[in-house]
Amino acid sequence: MKxxxxxxxxxxxxxAGLEASLDVADAGYKVALIEKSPxxxxxxxSLSKVFPxxxxxxxxTTPKMAAVSHHPFxxxxxxxxxREIKKNDDGFDLYAIKKPRYINEGECISCKKCEEVCPVxxxxxxxxxxxxxxxxxxxxxxxxxxxxxxxxxxxxxxGACARICPKDCIDYLQKAEEIHIKAHSVIISTGYDITPMNxxxxxxxxxxxNVISPLQMERLLAPHGPYGKVIRPSDGKIPESIAYVQCAGxxxxxxxxxxxxxxxxxxxxxxxxxxxxxxxxxxxTIYYMDIRAFGKGYEEFYSEARAMGINFVKAKVARITAxxxxxxxxxxxxxxxxxxxxxxxxxxxxxSQGMIPAVRDxxxxxxxxxxxxxxxxxxxxxxxxxxxxxxxxxxxxxxxPKDIPDTIADAGSAAVSAxxxxxxxxxxxx
Amino acid sequence: xxxxxxxKLLKEIKKYGAFxxxxxxxxxxxxxVCPLSKEELSFPRVMIRHAQIGDKQSILSSLEPWMCxxxxxxxxxxxxxxxxxxxxxxxxxxxxxxxxxTGISKIFYRFPYIQNIFVIFIFAxxxxxxxKFNGDFGSLAAKIELVFPFxxxxxxxxxxxxxxxxxxxxxLKKFVVSLNPSNxxxxxxxxxxxxxxxxxxxxxxxxxxxxxxxxxxxxLTLIISNLHILEPLKKQYLLFTPLSVxxxxxxxSLIAGGSVMIFRRLFKKGQSxxxxxxxxWLFVIMLFLIGLSLFLTYTSNIVFxxxxxxxxxxxxxxxxxxxxxxxxxxxxxxxxxxxxxxxAIYLNGLKKENSQVIVxxx
Numbered sequence: 001m002k003x004x005x006x007x008x009x010x011x012x013x014x015x016a017g018l019e020a021s022l023d024v025a026d027a028g029y030k031v032a033l034i035e036k037s038p039x040x041x042x043x044x045x046s047l048s049k050v051f052p053x054x055x056x057x058x059x060x061t062t063p064k065m066a067a068v069s070h071h072p073f074x075x076x077x078x079x080x081x082x083r084e085i086k087k088n089d090d091g092f093d094l095y096a097i098k099k100p101r102y103i104n105e106g107e108c109i110s111c112k113k114c115e116e117v118c119p120v121x122x123x124x125x126x127x128x129x130x131x132x133x134x135x136x137x138x139x140x141x142x143x144x145x146x147x148x149x150x151x152x153x154x155x156x157x158x159g160a161c162a163r164i165c166p167k168d169c170i171d172y173l174q175k176a177e178e179i180h181i182k183a184h185s186v187i188i189s190t191g192y193d194i195t196p197m198n199x200x201x202x203x204x205x206x207x208x209x210n211v212i213s214p215l216q217m218e219r220l221l222a223p224h225g226p227y228g229k230v231i232r233p234s235d236g237k238i239p240e241s242i243a244y245v246q247c248a249g250x251x252x253x254x255x256x257x258x259x260x261x262x263x264x265x266x267x268x269x270x271x272x273x274x275x276x277x278x279x280x281x282x283x284x285t286i287y288y289m290d291i292r293a294f295g296k297g298y299e300e301f302y303s304e305a306r307a308m309g310i311n312f313v314k315a316k317v318a319r320i321t322a323x324x325x326x327x328x329x330x331x332x333x334x335x336x337x338x339x340x341x342x343x344x345x346x347x348x349x350x351x352s353q354g355m356i357p358a359v360r361d362x363x364x365x366x367x368x369x370x371x372x373x374x375x376x377x378x379x380x381x382x383x384x385x386x387x388x389x390x391x392x393x394x395x396x397x398x399x400x401p402k403d404i405p406d407t408i409a410d411a412g413s414a415a416v417s418a419x420x421x422x423x424x425x426x427x428x429x430x
Numbered sequence: 431x432x433x434x435x436x437x438k439l440l441k442e443i444k445k446y447g448a449f450x451x452x453x454x455x456x457x458x459x460x461x462x463v464c465p466l467s468k469e470e471l472s473f474p475r476v477m478i479r480h481a482q483i484g485d486k487q488s489i490l491s492s493l494e495p496w497m498c499x500x501x502x503x504x505x506x507x508x509x510x511x512x513x514x515x516x517x518x519x520x521x522x523x524x525x526x527x528x529x530x531x532t533g534i535s536k537i538f539y540r541f542p543y544i545q546n547i548f549v550i551f552i553f554a555x556x557x558x559x560x561x562k563f564n565g566d567f568g569s570l571a572a573k574i575e576l577v578f579p580f581x582x583x584x585x586x587x588x589x590x591x592x593x594x595x596x597x598x599x600x601x602l603k604k605f606v607v608s609l610n611p612s613n614x615x616x617x618x619x620x621x622x623x624x625x626x627x628x629x630x631x632x633x634x635x636x637x638x639x640x641x642x643x644x645x646x647x648x649x650l651t652l653i654i655s656n657l658h659i660l661e662p663l664k665k666q667y668l669l670f671t672p673l674s675v676x677x678x679x680x681x682x683s684l685i686a687g688g689s690v691m692i693f694r695r696l697f698k699k700g701q702s703x704x705x706x707x708x709x710x711w712l713f714v715i716m717l718f719l720i721g722l723s724l725f726l727t728y729t730s731n732i733v734f735x736x737x738x739x740x741x742x743x744x745x746x747x748x749x750x751x752x753x754x755x756x757x758x759x760x761x762x763x764x765x766x767x768x769x770x771x772x773x774a775i776y777l778n779g780l781k782k783e784n785s786q787v788i789v790x791x792x
Contacts, residue, residue, distance in 0.1 A: 202463065202507060247457075252509040289457045289509075316509065318462030319631075333458030339472040341462050 001178045006030040006075060008418050009094050009183035011082060012358075014042020015404060016189035016396025016411040018064045023415030024187075025073035029422060032181050033074055034096060036081045039143035041065050042191055046126060046140075048221040050404055051270040052301035058142055058222075065144040078145060080179065085365040091184040091391065091425075092365075098177040102136075102150035104169035110146035112138065114161035114170065122154045124226070128216045130233065131226035136161050136170075141224055184425060185391045185418045188362070188375055189411065192397040194353040195249025195257055203248065203351060208322045209234040211349045214267055221274045230278050232348045234326045239282060239347035242275060243330060244268040245317045246288040250354025250401075259372060261354030261401040265292045268352045269302055272310045285311040285346070287332060295403065320349065355401040367392065374400045385414040391425075393417050439484040445540050446527075447520030448705040449513040451478050460504035460514040465629045470782060471497055474504060474514040477521060490528055490596045493781070495521040496767075496774030501630035502701020516705055523707065526766055529592045535762040542708030548758045549712065556750035567742060568663035571749050578756050579656040585761040586769055593770060597777055606784055613779035621772030634700055640690035644717055645768060647683030650676060651720060655752055660724075662731040662745050669732055677728045684721025688714055709763040716755050723748035 010021045013035035021033045033040065044050075045065070047057035068074050077098065084095040103114075120135035127133075136150040150161070150170070162170040197205040197213055205211040210232050212220075219225045232239045246268060250261040265288065272284045291312070293302040306312060315332035323329055328349040334342040357373040368376040368388040375394040378386045385393045395414035396407045436442075440452065454475075461467050461475040473494040480488045498518040505515035527536035538545040560567065599605065620626065624645070627638035654660055654676065667674060691714045694703040727748045730741045759765060 200507075247509065253511040254507050254509060258509075289455065314458075315462070316457035316459040318459045318507065331462045333461035333467075333472065333475060335456075335458055335475075339458075339461065339476045340469045341464070341467050341472055 001180050003180045003182070004032060004075065005182045006032045007183065007422050008032075008185045008187060009034060009092065009181055010187045010189060012042070012189040012191055012396075012398070013040035013068070013076075013078075014189060014191040014396060014407075015044040015061065015064070016191065016398070016407045016414075017042065017187070018061075018068050019408050019411035020187050020189055020395055020415045020418075021068055021074050022064065022071065023412050024418055025071050027415070027419045029073065029419060031071075031074045032094075032183065033068060033076050034080050034082055034094070034181075035076075035078045037139070038079045038101065038147070038149045039139045039145070040068060040076060040078060041142075041144065043215075044404060045142065046215065046222075047218045048223070048225070049270065049274060051266045052295070052297045054270070054273070056223075058224075062142050062144075065142075069144050076145070077179070079149070082363060084363050085186065087365070087389065087391075091182065092186050094181040094183060094186070096179045096181060098179055100152075100171075100174035100176055101147055102152060102171055102174050103148060104167070104171055105145075105147055107167045107169035108147055109167055110138065110148075111166060112148070113164045113166065114148055117160040117164045119158060119160065120154055120156055122151055127219050127226045128213065130216055130219055184422045185393065186365075187414050187418055188359075188367070188387070188392065188394040188398050189396045189414070190357070190359040190398045192355040192401070193358045195255070195356055197351065197353070199249055199255040199257070199353075200252065202319045203245070203317075204320055204322070205351055208320060208326065208328050208349075210322070210326055210347065211320060211328050211351060214264070214271065214350055214352055217271050217350045218267075221271060221278065230275065237347065238279065241283040241285070241346045242272075242279075242348045242350065243328075243344075243346040244272065244284075244286040244350050244352055245320075245330070246286060246291075246352045247316065248351035248353055249356075251289065257354055257356060257372070259354075259401065260292060262292070262294075263401065263403045264352040264354060266295070266298055266301070266403065268350070269293075269305045269310070271350070273305055273308060276308055276310065283311065285313055285344075287313050287315050287317050287330070289314070289316050295405070355397055357398060359398070365389065365392065374398065383417075384410070385417040391418075391421055393421075433485055434487060436484040436486045439486050439489070440481050443481055443517075443520055443524050446523040447516050447707065449517040449520060450510075451481060451512045451514065451517050453510040454478050454482070454508075454512040454514070455510060457509060459507060459509060463503050463507050464498075465501070465503070465631055466497055466499065466626055468497075471778065473498060474518050478512075478514060478517060481517070481521075489521065490525070491601050493597055493774045493778050494518075495525055496771050497626075497778075498522075499624075499626045499629070500702040501627075501632075501634065502704075503630060503632075505701045505704075513705075515701055519702075519705075522767060522770075523709075523763070526763060526770075529589055529596070529766075530762060531588055531592065532761075538762050539707070539709060542712075545709060545758060545763065546712060549716070549754045552754040552757055553750050556753045557746060560746040560750060561743070567746065568661055571663075571745070572658050572661070574749060574753065575655050575658040578752075581756065582656070582760060586766070589766050590769060590773055593773065594777065597774075598780060601781075602784055606780060608776070608780040608783055610779065610783065613776055613783075616779060617772045617776040620775050621768075624771075636690065637694070637700060637702070640687040640694075643683035643687030644691065647680040647687060647721060648717060650680035651684065651724060654680065654724075660728070662727050662741060663736060665731075666736045667728065667731050674728070677724065681721045681725035681728070684717055685725065688718030688721060692718060712759065713764045716751070716759055719751055720755060723751050 007029040008024045009032045010017045011034050021031045025031045045061045050057050080096050080098045082096045086093040115134045115137045118134040118136045121132040123129045124133040126140040135154045136148050138148045220230045250257045293299045317330045319331040321329050329345045331343050334340050360373040370376050377384045393414040395410040458475050461472050502515045505513045695706045698704045727745050
């Protein structure tokens with residue numbers, strides 16, 4: 001078993017994990033950044049733009065990713081899953097499994113020749129199943145590290161990639177590797193998943209192809225997205241009317257997510273703005289319960305969207321059905337003037353799903369989580385990064401729904417707390 | 431138009447059921463998800479709003495509560511868990527108590543055990559009197575049963591008049607009737623088939639069928655007892671005659687439908703059975719007992735003969751149950767809903783016609 005001694009283990013390499021790792025490493029402490037997927041970057045790298053500045057998300061994430069991958073104090077461990085965490089007198093023992101990519105990582109020169117010759121197409125999870133990718137492929141354009149992953153379950157063992165590889169580094173027999181990481185402190189930055197699309201069965205999001213998730217819309221809007229333009233999935237039509245269903249996956253007790261996810265109003269407004277840029281003739285309607293534009297510059301952003309002609313309708317969408325052409329039909333209560341139920345057809349509907357914790361089980365670490373699965377802070381107001389266990393800190397959405405600026409501030413706070421903690425214990429042992 | 435606001439209205443309605451509409455933030459999910467909510471009658475959100483702002487006038491003059499059949503979709507999809515379906519149910523209870531001129535329904539709804547005590551009390555007194563009575567019980571029962579229809583009719587008329595007054599007279603400020611055949615047809619069709627019960631997107635046929643059984647069985651029982659068709663102490667009945675089919679149908683459907691309802695309330699099957707007001711329990715149990723005692727009276731007449739002592743005791747129990755039912759349960763609380771629902775459909779048609787007239791005049 002490979003053994004690694006470091007100061008801080010950061011679990012999860014989304015924007016929170018990247019920021020926390022950089023801050024800890026810049027302070028002169030050694031970091032292991034553990035990421036279960038093949039590339040670092042998390043959710044943010046898959047977004048098109050960020051609100052309220054409309055900066056390109058990958059343009060501001062990739063520098064951080066590059067900084068992490070080149071930092072002398074950061075041991076970037078991608079495609080590695082933590083299996084067990086144990087607290088001991090000295091700190092923490094993390095037992096992780098490095099999953100096989102089936103290539104020789106030291107030798108690979110990222111030439112993509114294997115990807116070109118591979119005859120097998122599989123669903124692209126980075127594009128949220130909107131487009132295919134090859135069974136051996138680099139996860140996405142700006143992935144870090146630029147190493148291909150072979151999906152052994154889908155591979156037909158034709159050997160094409162092995163024959164073409166100029167460095168002869170395809171290794172079909174590669175095994176998973178066990179790693180033992182000894183750390184003084186742990187930072188949890190495991191982030192979020194969006195509420196499952198089938199959470200509210202009245203929305204029939206699984207059976208109606210033109211009801212999509214907000215992350216799918218992010219990909220449609222991204223300049224390097226699956227189609228290069230916004231078209232609806234069922235028939236490739238350019239949508240003439242697009243609707244956003246707010247609070248589709250949060251603030252709803254009937255699906256067990258009663259809290260507000262804090263970002264849905266803003267990302268819907270952002271996407272609506274981007275859409276009115278890429279589809280100037282489309283009607284865009286946002287069905288909302290109330291707009292929560294709480295951050296700096298957010299209210300202005302919202303007013304700007306209204307001024308741009310985006311249609312805001314106060315109503316909770318109760319039901320979505322499809323007409324014979326597959327266009328979603330929303331049923332709402334029309335509340336202006338006289339109240340009456342109404343059915344409205346759109347070409348494409350985005351369910352503004354909320355955030356739920358990506359990880360709820362911390363594998364042997366007796367971490368206190370709240371009733372919704374987010375990691376609890378010891379003191380929500382004055383010491384938000386500190387969890388119930390000394391030496392374990394939390395940041396980002398793992399602690400509760402947050403937008404990107406808040407997440408970055410949170411990650412900095414967790415990093416400083418971890419550094420101070422290590423200083424205090426090292427001071428004692430000396 | 432000025433509106434009087436009653437700040438205590440919500441608190442008052444809350445006494446009639448288990449809901450939490452102070453949690454409601456008027457998103458309108460309930461009104462949109464409801465399969466019965468229509469262009470002209472959109473509910474429950476508007477009703478909730480009236481209650482939240484204390485607009486008692488609007489609630490008393492609304493027909494919406496009677497259009498709701500409590501399929502419970504609004505409650506199961508409510509983002510705030512405010513139970514709008516139960517709120518509509520409570521509104522029906524509230525309206526019955528407001529439309530009751532005696533004010534007794536209000537007492538029974540608020541202090542449900544009083545009704546239970548009264549039912550048992552009247553039943554016990556009637557039974558003891560009957561058991562001590564040595565004369566011709568058959569003739570006595572005939573006289574008692576012949577009083578029932580007058581008593582019931584009086585109550586129905588008073589209820590329907592007040593409903594008419596609150597919803598039509600007070601609103602339109604004039605006396606109108608509609609003889610439009612489609613209006614009358616609508617009222618009759620909905621009254622007898624209750625097809626709105628299965629308008630829900632997840633069709634609950636058990637609930638619709640048991641309700642239909644109970645209603646039809648009960649109407650027949652009402653006819654049988656109020657017209658005094660059955661005279662078990664005087665005549666010997668046979669196993670199969672047209673009358674026996676009538677009796678079997680009405681008693682067995684009350685027993686079957688009543689037990690399904692009791693079962694559903696006991697095990698909280700479906701949104702509508704999740705919360706049972708004490709008056710609901712009394713209602714279904716009494717219906718079950720009426721069916722059972724009718725069935726036993728008839729079958730013991732066949733088995734033991736018209737002059738058997740056992741039959742006489744069973745028949746006395748039957749009449750005692752009917753007396754406590756007619757005196758205490760029928761005029762107050764839930765029973766009148768079976769007239770309110772079809773009548774509300776008629777009144778809604780009437781309202782629509784007259785609002786059109788107003789528009790044309792302008």
